[in-house]
């Protein structure tokens with residue numbers, strides 16, 4: 001999808017059992033491998049002599065050698081966690097983004113913890129009030145603070161026992177969360193919501209253990225093998241070298257299927273699968289080829305909107321023998337940061353970002369491969385460019401089924417009104433885009449290509465069936481208002497409760 005839908009966060013953490021070894025190098029390369037999951041801010045927190053040291057800022061993780069050396073010099077310590085963040089709720093104003101930077105350090109009595117998490121909490125408002133009574137006013141607008149304080153409260157109520165405290169948290173906090181906690185004692189804890197909606201893996205090498213959103217962050221650090229933090233599992237890592245895995249709540253897996261189509265890196269292996277994501281994207285296209293044999297007849301060339309649809313385009317080429325022309329090229333230096341100045345500017349940036357080699361397209365019947373369609377404006381602009389370049393016929397093949405429902409679990413598509421698929425049929429979308437046809441993946445094709453049973457995946461943005469109850473209730477309510485013509489006012493659906501009081505950025 002060339003329209004730059006954003007994910008909530010990328011997380012990476014490491015502990016060395018050799019107290020003389022600094023982990024910053026692991027953190028840096030690990031987080032840099034996850035920058036695609038969040039570009040609004042970054043943060044590193046290490047523990048040195050019982051005190052947290054933090055370095056954080058807005059924007060991308062620095063690559064300038066002087067800045068990296070400065071980070072390395074200040075972030076000494078044998079344990080640390082980090083975060084690359086995108087806010088999936090709340091204002092995108094600077095103040096809110098500053099407040100939401102992670103890792104977040106919170107304290108109660110003698111206990112201090114640093115928290116880095118990926119996901120989105122659905123029932124924040126319900127959780128806030130008792131926490132306000134205990135801890136006073138919230139210092140930030142981020143739901144990371146809600147999660148962190150909930151854990152502090154739970155630890156107080158369970159005499160500092162992490163297994164019991166996290167179990168209580170899993171019972172009460174609804175949403176998607178892959179979480180790392182660095183305790184000021186030097187121990188690190190990693191846990192995942194009972195549905196395991198967002199990815200989370202770990203690896204061990206010599207005397208180091210590391211946790212990450214995606215496996216390439218372990219690969220780049222030369223961790224040879226990786227395992228997964230399971231849904232409802234807590235992994236406790238003691239600074240003395242013991243690692244304890246505890247399945248503290250029964251897992252009810254619902255891994256985000258959109259990770260396979262768009263978010264995760266192509267070289268990532270997600271839990272429940274053995275093949276890298278790019279192979280699964282090829283299979284998505286093979287499934288599209290099977291269900292659209294007639295439509296593909298007479299197609300001269302396959303084009304992909306780079307770069308997330310490239311693997312699927314290759315898969316379609318493999319399945320059909322139709323040439324795949326890399327005739328659409330992206331200028332990577334026209335960045336998303338140029339998007340912030342309003343719609344017309346955003347459209348002109350999209351227009352400037354893609355270039356089409358006209359003589360390869362002129363007079364041809366073209367199959368355009370897209371990984372997904374959310375708002376659709378980018379696809380529409382690119383189709384206009386293909387028409388201008390002289391394409392005779394344009395059929396669009398979409399590897400993810402029609403998205404008609406918002407995500408409440410950390411992907412920034414959170415109102416019905418913004419979703420093309422909530423407002424139009426495929427035929428209407430095709431007409432709106434000036435394509436000859438728009439052909440979506442089937443749910444069956446998606447599930448078969450991923451190779452995980454449908455009841456262990458989240459496909460809520462397609463089916464409207466959410467894996468958690470509050471999300472289902474909220475979505476049903478707003479959907480019925482939406483169908484009755486009541487405007488959402490651009491408010492994300494999990495913020496409806498909060499909106500009169502405040503706006504809150506999440507992870």
Ligand code: SF4
Pocket residue numbers: 197255256257258259406407408409410411458459460461462
């Ligand atoms: S609703 Fe869609 S994007 Fe959100 S977690 Fe589920 S599958 Fe992923």
